[in-house]
Structure formats: C-alpha cells, structure tokens
Amino acid sequence: MLFTTIILSLREIRRHVLRSFLTVLGVVIGVAAVVTMVTLGDAATRSVQAQIASLGSNLLTIMPGQGFGRGGGGAAPQPFKPEDVEAIRTQIGGITATAPQVQTTVTAIRNSANWSVSVNGTSSDFLVGQQWKIVDGRGFTPAEEIAGKSVCLIGNTVRTNLYHAEEPIGTRVRLGDISCEVIGLLATRGQSGFGQDNDNTVLMPYKAVQRRLTGNRNVQTIMVAVDPRYDSKAIQDAITALMRERRKIGADKEDDFNIFDTKQISDTLAGATNTLTRIVTAVAAISLLVGGIGIMNIMLVSVTERTREIGIRLAIGAVAREVLLQFLVEAVVLSSLGGLVGLLIALFACAGLSALMHVPFLWLPQINLIAFAISAAIGVIFGYFPARRAASLNPIDALRHE
Amino acid sequence: MTPAEPLIALSGVTKRYGRGANAFDALKGIDLDIAAGDFVAVMGPSGSGKSTMMNILGCLDVPSGGTFRFRGVPVEGLDADERSLLRRRYLGFVFQGFNLLARTSALENVELPLVYRGEPRKRRRELGMDALERVGLAPWATHTPAELSGGQQQRVAIARAIVTHPDVLLADEPTGNLDSQRSIEIMELLTDLNRSSGITVLMVTHEPDMAGFAHTIVHFKDGLVDRIERGAGAGAPA
Numbered sequence: 001m002l003f004t005t006i007i008l009s010l011r012e013i014r015r016h017v018l019r020s021f022l023t024v025l026g027v028v029i030g031v032a033a034v035v036t037m038v039t040l041g042d043a044a045t046r047s048v049q050a051q052i053a054s055l056g057s058n059l060l061t062i063m064p065g066q067g068f069g070r071g072g073g074g075a076a077p078q079p080f081k082p083e084d085v086e087a088i089r090t091q092i093g094g095i096t097a098t099a100p101q102v103q104t105t106v107t108a109i110r111n112s113a114n115w116s117v118s119v120n121g122t123s124s125d126f127l128v129g130q131q132w133k134i135v136d137g138r139g140f141t142p143a144e145e146i147a148g149k150s151v152c153l154i155g156n157t158v159r160t161n162l163y164h165a166e167e168p169i170g171t172r173v174r175l176g177d178i179s180c181e182v183i184g185l186l187a188t189r190g191q192s193g194f195g196q197d198n199d200n201t202v203l204m205p206y207k208a209v210q211r212r213l214t215g216n217r218n219v220q221t222i223m224v225a226v227d228p229r230y231d232s233k234a235i236q237d238a239i240t241a242l243m244r245e246r247r248k249i250g251a252d253k254e255d256d257f258n259i260f261d262t263k264q265i266s267d268t269l270a271g272a273t274n275t276l277t278r279i280v281t282a283v284a285a286i287s288l289l290v291g292g293i294g295i296m297n298i299m300l301v302s303v304t305e306r307t308r309e310i311g312i313r314l315a316i317g318a319v320a321r322e323v324l325l326q327f328l329v330e331a332v333v334l335s336s337l338g339g340l341v342g343l344l345i346a347l348f349a350c351a352g353l354s355a356l357m358h359v360p361f362l363w364l365p366q367i368n369l370i371a372f373a374i375s376a377a378i379g380v381i382f383g384y385f386p387a388r389r390a391a392s393l394n395p396i397d398a399l400r401h402e
Numbered sequence: 403m404t405p406a407e408p409l410i411a412l413s414g415v416t417k418r419y420g421r422g423a424n425a426f427d428a429l430k431g432i433d434l435d436i437a438a439g440d441f442v443a444v445m446g447p448s449g450s451g452k453s454t455m456m457n458i459l460g461c462l463d464v465p466s467g468g469t470f471r472f473r474g475v476p477v478e479g480l481d482a483d484e485r486s487l488l489r490r491r492y493l494g495f496v497f498q499g500f501n502l503l504a505r506t507s508a509l510e511n512v513e514l515p516l517v518y519r520g521e522p523r524k525r526r527r528e529l530g531m532d533a534l535e536r537v538g539l540a541p542w543a544t545h546t547p548a549e550l551s552g553g554q555q556q557r558v559a560i561a562r563a564i565v566t567h568p569d570v571l572l573a574d575e576p577t578g579n580l581d582s583q584r585s586i587e588i589m590e591l592l593t594d595l596n597r598s599s600g601i602t603v604l605m606v607t608h609e610p611d612m613a614g615f616a617h618t619i620v621h622f623k624d625g626l627v628d629r630i631e632r633g634a635g636a637g638a639p640a
Contacts, residue, residue, distance in 0.1 A: 015505050312501045316515045317490025319483040395462050
C-alpha cells in the first residue's frame with residue numbers, strides 16, 4: 001500500500017511538474033543554502049587552519065604596541081632594534097630560529113616590466129622558522145647578512161611578473177632606488193588566509209633593507225620559532241620578561257609590545273569562522289521554514305482542488321487513513337525531491353564557490369544527510385494538516401463539489 | 403445473512419437534515435426489501451428523497467432513524483471507515499458525472515478500487531483489462547477521460563464499478579449526461595451485467611425509458627415510497 005501510494009504520488013507530481021517545482025522551490029533553496037553555507041564554512045575553517053599550520057605551528061610574532069588596536073594613547077611604542085633580536089637569540093632557550101623582519105613596499109623594475117612588491121628584510125633563520133624552501137639558487141650567506149649585501153630571494157609572483165620565461169638567478173633587479181642581485185627563487189606558498197599573496201615577496205638581508213630602503217635601524221617584528229618539545233607559554237613569558245627589561249618598563253606599567261602565537265591566531269580565526277557560519281546557516285534555515293509553509297499552502301489548495309477526487313476515492317472504498325497517507329506521502333515525496341535537488345545544487349555551488357574562494361572542495365556526508373532528513377520532515381510536518389483535512393471530508397459533499 | 407433475508411432490508415428508515423426549525427425530513431419512513439439479483443430503478447420528482455435514499459443504500463450516509471441491513475449487517479451502527487470497507491468489498495458506483503480521475507488513463511481509473519484492495523500490480527492489470535473488455539473499451543485502456551466520449555467515459559466508470567465483482571452496482575442517473583443512443587447502450591450494458599453476472603443493480607433515474615430496463619421500479623414521492631412496480635420492465639428475467 002505504501003509503495004503504491006508513493007508511485008501514485010510520483011505520478012501526481014509528474015502531472016504538475018511546474019507547480020510541484022514552484023511548491024518545493026523554498027525547500028530547494030533552503031537546503032541548497034544551508035548545505036552550501038555549512039560546507040563552505042567548514043572548508044574555510046580548514047583552509048585557515050591549514051594555512052596557519054603551514055606558517056609553522058609554533059611561531060611567535062613579537063610586535064611593538066599594545067593589543068591589536070594599539071589603544072592606551074601616549075607616544076607610539078618604540079620599535080625593536082637588531083640588538084633585541086640578538087638578545088632573544090642568545091638568552092632564550094628552547095627556540096629553533098629567531099629572525100627580524102623589516103618590511104616595506106617598493107616598485108620592482110626589470111627591463112620594461114615594473115611590479116609592486118613587498119620587501120622583507122630578514123635573516124636566513126626566517127626561512128628556517130617558516131619552513132620555506134628555496135627551489136632554485138641559494139640563500140643568504142652569513143657574510144652577506146653581516147655586511148647587509150644587496151642580494152635577494154624572490155617569490156614566484158615576482159618572478160612571473162618581472163621575468164616571464166627568463167631565468168632570474170644571477171640577474172639584477174631594481175627595487176625602488178637600489179639595485180639588487182637575485183640569488184634564489186622561493187617555493188610557491190599561495191595566498192595567506194588574509195587574502196594577501198605570499199609569493200609577491202622579495203627577501204633581503206635586513207641590514208640591506210634598513211640601510212638602503214627604510215633608512216633607520218628599526219625592526220618591525222621579530223619572528224621566533226619554538227622548539228615543539230618546549231612549552232610555548234613558558235618561552236613567551238621569558239621573552240616578555242626579557243623585553244620588559246630591555247625596554248625599561250616599570251613594574252606598574254603595561255607591556256608596550258605583543259606576542260602573537262600562530263596557534264592562538266589559528267584558534268581565534270577558526271572560532272570566528274565558525275560563528276559566522278552558524279549565523280549564515282541560521283538565516284538559511286529560515287528559508288527552509290518558509291519553504292515548508294509554501295508546501296502546506298499548495299497542499300491545502302490541492303486538497304480543495306481535488307475534493308471531488310477524494311470523494312471518488314472514498315466512494316470506491318478508501319478509508320480515511322489511506323487518503324491521509326496519500327496526501328502525506330505526496331507532501332513528503334515532494335519535499336524530499338526538493339531536498340535532493342537542493343543537495344545537487346549545493347554540490348555544484350560548493351564546487352564553484354570553493355574554487356572562487358580558494359578553499360578546498362568538500363562533500364560532507366553528515367550535513368547532506370541531515371539536510372535531506374529535514375526536508376523530508378518538513379513534508380511530514382507541513383503535509384499533515386492538509387492531509388488530515390482531506391481525510392476528514394464527507395464523501396457525499398466531496399462528490400458534489402464542483 | 404440468513405438465506406431468507408433479502409440483500410437489502412430497509413425498515414422505517416428516516417433521514418433528517420438540519421435541526422430545530424430548519425429541520426427537513428428527506429426520508430419519512432421507508433420500508434423496502436431488495437433481493438439479490440434484482441434490477442431496481444428508483445424514480446421520482448426532484449426533492450422526493452431518491453438521492454438521499456441512494457446515499458444510504460450506497461453506505462455513504464447513515465439513516466437518522468429506522469434500520470438498514472445490508473447482507474444482514476445493520477449499517478447504521480458502522481463508522482465511516484467500516485462503511486468504506488463495506489463499499490470496497492461489496493459495492494460499485496456509477497455517477498451521472500462519470501467522476502473519473504482526470505489525466506489518468508482508463509486502465510488506471512479502473513484499477514483504482516483494486517489499489518485499495520491491496521491487489522498486486524499484475525493482478526490489477528489483469529482484472530482491469532478484463533473489466534474494460536467487458537464494457538468493450540479494451541482498445542482505449544491508455545486513453546485519459548479527456549480523450550474519450552461521454553458514453554465511453556461512463557463505460558470506463560462502469561468498468562471501475564464492476565472490476566471488484568461487487569454484489570451491488572449503484573448508478574445515480576447513469577445516463578443523465580448522455581444522448582439517447584448512448585443511454586440505451588449503457589442501459590443494455592447494465593442489463594447484461596445484471597443478467598449474466600448476477601449483479602444487483604440499483605439505479606436512480608427520472609427517465610421512464612431508462613426505468614423501463616429495470617425489473618422493479620420504486621416510485622418516490624415526498625420522502626416516502628409511493629408505489630412499486632414489479633416485473634414490468636425490459637430487464638425482467640426472460
């Protein structure tokens with residue numbers, strides 16, 4: 001009986017393809033939206049976590065200033081000096097790499113091509129801490145670092161835009177007012193989680209950048225790689241104590257620098273992504289509810305429209321339960337089909353959007369299953385009321401209905 | 403059902419619609435027995451209670467008073483679902499307006515009562531085609547009602563009514579929407595079913611020509627049986 005009823009309802013749906021489609025459009029959109037949002041949210045979270053993990057899971061970044069917003073007022077906090085980097089390197093235990101970062105943006109020129117690049121003055125320890133490989137050429141020698149020689153490593157985006165097919169190693173490139181010898185090519189890293197291109201980078205010995213580009217001895221940030229066998233928190237405390245001493249901060253004063261832990265940032269970002277995903281999903285879920293009401297509306301109209309049919313069915317011996325089942329099954333089959341179409345649309349939307357958003361493409365069985373179950377449940381819930389109305393019709397009145 | 407008891411036995415059946423001052427008595431006490439195998443035409447002016455009578459005989463409605471025993475079962479004591487099961491098992495309906503499901507093939511329409519009987523698909527196909535054969539519409543099995551003439555639609559409706567081999571066929575003005583040629587064809591079909599298959603036929607009509615096919619003619623007037631003619635019509639056993 002149930003199987004027959006499902007066949008009958010599929011037939012009924014096929015007879016009214018357009019109306020059936022419009023009826024379940026709300027469910028289709030709702031399911032597609034919910035599944036797409038949850039899937040993309042999950043993909044974004046994973047991607048952020050993966051990218052931060054690729055930065056090195058145990059990196060500390062020390063930067064001057066109080067908190068993210070640099071509140072508190074007063075004079076801008078003094079920048080670090082190369083001596084601070086040296087102090088951390090020699091006095092703090094349990095770290096595998098310490099590198100200064102002096103950053104600036106210049107226009108790089110090679111023959112007729114010019115391209116805006118981010119110049120990062122640092123030491124070879126930076127590549128160690130970032131686990132960043134050199135695919136061609138070589139890194140800085142200690143002599144070049146000490147002398148602040150004008151040599152540079154270029155990222156893949158820089159190479160593409162300035163050199164095209166030409167071999168860059170051994171050539172000279174103009175960075176702002178200075179000329180620099182290209183000694184190595186960096187491995188491709190792709191976009192960071194914040195949308196900036198990691199490969200649009202030129203690395204130089206920090207002394208060269210200070211002397212020839214920024215014109216002072218300031219170090220903007222210090223990168224510290226923590227040995228995974230040591231407790232990151234204890235090392236952060238040791239660095240804080242050392243920096244407070246070196247920067248002569250009284251016991252009653254707040255730190256005028258910050259230490260960011262990549263793991264912390266990763267957790268924070270993942271949390272924020274999750275919250276956003278939940279909010280968007282909740283909004284999408286509302287459209288599922290609206291979709292359910294749409295189904296109820298059409299099913300009620302359909303009951304009225306098919307009153308005579310119900311009368312015929314009752315006259316030839318259908319019992320109320322069978323008429324109820326018929327309408328209920330119709331609603332459930334309809335909304336489940338809508339759910340399936342929604343899942344299909346979500347699949348394509350996820351494939352397209354994940355490529356667009358540079359996040360991995362995922363298919364999460366769990367959310368697909370849940371969304372499908374919800375679409376079927378919507379059919380039961382919103383189909384029940386019209387179905388009961390159909391089943392409670394009096395056969396004589398129903399037959400007389402025009 | 404004891405052997406002596408008629409198929410249908412009405413005793414003092416009344417039907418009242420509305421209440422209080424608006425109350426209207428459609429049936430005012432009907433006593434009528436119908437034997438199995440009879441062909442009965444119910445006649446009477448409109449408002450005489452013949453449709454109400456048919457609704458009660460078809461177990462679509464219950465009497466307000468009196469008793470209606472169908473196969474010895476007092477129908478007034480049954481609830482809607484029990485009466486549905488009675489219709490499913492023993493009754494077939496033919497309506498003036500054909501009442502076929504639109505956009506549904508003739509065969510599917512005929513199969514419908516079998517669906518509710520839980521017959522398997524293959525058996526439904528067989529029985530459905532048999533019934534269409536019986537009314538001479540086997541070649542039209544895949545056509546929808548919109549593609550059939552009125553007379554053909556009514557034959558499909560008759561096939562639907564007899565596909566379950568019912569004891570009783572109830573026909574409410576079966577020829578009301580047909581021209582006289584088609585009407586006679588339908589009446590001949592009903593007569594044949596009554597004779598060869600032994601189906602008891604109860605028919606409401608206001609056309610004396612059509613009533614002439616019946617074996618028994620019951621005349622209604624003002625909610626009462628006015629008179630009964632027996633053994634007069636063309637449908638009389640030869």
